[in-house]
Amino acid sequence: MNSQVSGFKAKISKQRLVVLGGGESGVGTAILGKKKEFEVFVSDFGKIKESYKQVLLHHEIEWEEGGHSEAKILSADIVMKSPGIPDNAPIVIKLIAKGVKVVSEIEFASKFTEATIVGITGSNGKTTTATLTYELLKQGGLNVALGGNIGKSFAEQVADGRYQNYVLELSSFQLDGIDSFAPHIAVLLNLSPDHLDRYDYKYENYIASKFRIAMNQTKDDYFIYDADDIEINKWLTQNPIQSQLLPFSVTKQLKQGACIINNEIVITIDNNNLTMPIGTLGLQGKHNQKNAMAASTVANLLKIRKTTIRECLESFQGVEHRLEKVLKINNVMYVNDSKATNVNATFYALDSMSTPTVWIVGGVDKGNDYTELLPLVNEKVKGIICLGVDNEKIIEAFGNVAETLIETHSMEQAVKQAYRLAERGDTVLLSPACASFDLFENYEDRGRQFKEAVRHL
Known part of the structure; x- marks a missing residue:
């Protein structure tokens, strides 16, 4: 089987492609696999979006959600693993132990x-x-x-x-x-x-x-x-x-x-x-x-x-969710930098602020070290609004630096608190320095919810 897998570019009758994850990269790979005459099976441990289900049905691709059928997956010649699935996921460990080639969509x-x-x-x-x-x-x-x-x-x-x-x-x-x-x-x-x-x-x-x-x-x-x-x-x-x-x-x-x-x-x-x-x-x-x-x-x-x-x-004016100016309300500028999912990205954002800033930060911490932000927070930030399920690390890092630090657990709450704190000439900056998966679908969802909440002020 290994010789077949390493040469999967060649047309071999009905090689079996299993796709783990029914999102954008998974469904795209399934479509390509079907076109190249692979026998395709898509398996998602969670839920597959309705729009993606329709695409899979249209292309007559077999799929499952809410768990993995091990026998069907382990019989693969090659597996495409979506990027969000870690290498230590139980099904991936079993595939590798069995000698099945596991690659990314890009490969x-x-x-x-x-x-x-x-x-x-x-x-x-x-x-x-x-x-x-x-x-x-x-x-x-x-x-x-x-x-x-x-x-x-x-x-x-x-x-x-x-x-x-x-x-x-x-x-x-x-x-x-x-x-x-x-x-x-x-x-x-x-x-x-x-x-x-x-x-x-x-x-x-x-x-x-x-x-x-x-x-x-x-x-x-x-x-x-x-x-x-x-x-x-x-x-x-x-x-x-x-x-x-x-x-x-x-x-x-x-x-x-x-x-x-x-x-x-x-x-x-x-x-x-x-x-x-x-x-x-x-x-x-x-x-x-x-x-x-x-x-x-x-x-x-x-x-x-x-x-x-x-x-x-x-x-060129930039991309959505990256230091995106949303609205000015009562002479306060609201900026959406939801794409800042790590400390370094937030460093750039804070560094570019030229007015007193109310900073909305937090989410899923990926092993962050906030110390490099301390001088900028000291210099530019007048208030911190934590937005996450667990804000402990942020409170620990900045509790003694910011004059005001407020915990919130929804975007609407965070934006309302920011509105109360900000004065004329200030900036409200959403630059989370964290992943979004605790309260949001992804960073785009987080950014859109921010813009929506700002427009409803």
Whole structure:
């Protein structure tokens, strides 16, 4: 069986594909598997959304929810595990013990496309950079799709077969499930401790996971990375990679890659230069300068015209749930940064605040260390509103720093408390630094509930 599995690209009559998880990536993989003539079975330990059930029924794909039929799953030739399912889930442990290949959607789908793939990962800025890169390539006239950890599933788009280029936002969980996946252009934006609960609380395990994006690259591929990031530099020194390195930096001048000279972004690839004034960027802030550098380096490599790159960088206004200005009420600005699911993302958010801030924080802690936020909280935050089932760690970290600290257990409650605390000229910032799964479906649901609650004030 193993020889069949390792070569699952070849058409072998009715190989059995089992998909664990009936969400976006699971259903997309099931559709692709069916199209490629696998015998497909979808199993979800929880509930499958009605809309996804309809898709599975339409494609005549067998599915189950509310538990796993072990015999049906263990008879698989190959299993696609959705990114939310941990490696230590009992069914996954049994599959691996039996020698069944368990992969991610990204690995499975990449077998069935010859398209150029740009893979973008990092602890923060993935969605913004992936969306900006997609816009640059699309406006540059390329036939391109956006997928991975964002939007429509990569596998479903591969099944569709219409695209010659993909920009994929990739999480560490998706990269954990790859075997031979190799993007032509890999981007590593930054590293900061995140999801440590899935990595035995070891930062080095998480870092190794992120670097999997480059593990199958060759000398004909490119690796774009933040040259200001200590952990990235350390890893590259100890673990040389095969691809061509293109660094970006806001602190040093670089002969090859992207840097800042005289308030202009300068991108140099093989003596070919592109310049862009920082002041005209649609998204401001140092982290967005880096996101712009990474995205335009990709666009440059894929031969997008310089004028198109400049115009796109000037007009790009960011993505939903990332420092998104919602409304100004009584001269108080409400900002939705629900996508800040780790401490580093919240650091950027607080750092960008220029007015006294009422900060809504909390959710599922992923092994967070809040100490790096203390100076910013001291300087900028006038009140903290905890929003989570368990707020103990946040209270412990900031109880003596903020003049006001209030516990809440619903978004409506949190926004009402923020409204009472905020005065003219202040900002109310939702930047949770935590995952959302205690009170919300996901960070999008959390962000939308915030916007809804603000509009109802």
